[in-house]
Amino acid sequence: MTIAISKIFTPQRVLLALFVVAGSLPSARAQEQVRVTTGETSGQEIQQYCTNIVDQARDQRYLMQKQDLEKLQEDINERVAILEARKAEYEDWLQRRNDFLKQAETNLVEVYKTMKADAAAPQLQELDPGMAAAIIMKLPPRQSGLILSEMNAKKAATVASIMASATDKTTSRDPS
Secondary structure, eight states: OOOOHHHHSOHHHHHHHHHHHHHHHHHHHHHHHHHHHHSOOOHHHHHHHHHHHHHHHHHHHHHHHHHHHHHHHHHHHHHHHHHHHHHHHHHHHHHHHHHHHHHHHHHHHHHHHHSOHHHHHHHHHHSOHHHHHHHHHHSOHHHHHHHHHHSOHHHHHHHHHHHHHHHOTTSOSOOO
16 A cells, blocks of 8 residues: 555645644743743752842841840930939939038037037947047047047047047048
8 A cells, every 4th residue: 555645745734734833832832931930940049049038138137136226225325314314313412411411510510519528428429439539530629638538438449549540641531
């Protein structure tokens, strides 16, 4: 059975074959594109993608840290302002207290100056030895001696020791 080639390759069949082949080309190309976009990516593309993600994440983290630091700075500034206000308040209070103590001390010394030694000695004997020494040191020397002679000997010795150490330049400023 011989079939003639001219019967197999008729112009209509050749044209039909061309249309079939041409029609199948775009679908093959589409499959190629799908395969490329959904197929495996290269290591370089993965690295570039990860680098981009890391950079964005780092930038976001830095932004959040910056915001946290700015909030902390605001909190610190508020606390510093509060502390400075309190410091000014305490300094004012301390100044008023020191002024009062200085005035009271001056008045107290004046009271003891007008007292007789036998009346002042028992009162000074009951005070803290440092306080008694401070008062006696501000009295005239003659009156100080009379008051110390009227005091209990042990208490007078303690007060005199504090007075001596207060005038000694080699000891600390704290007489107690």
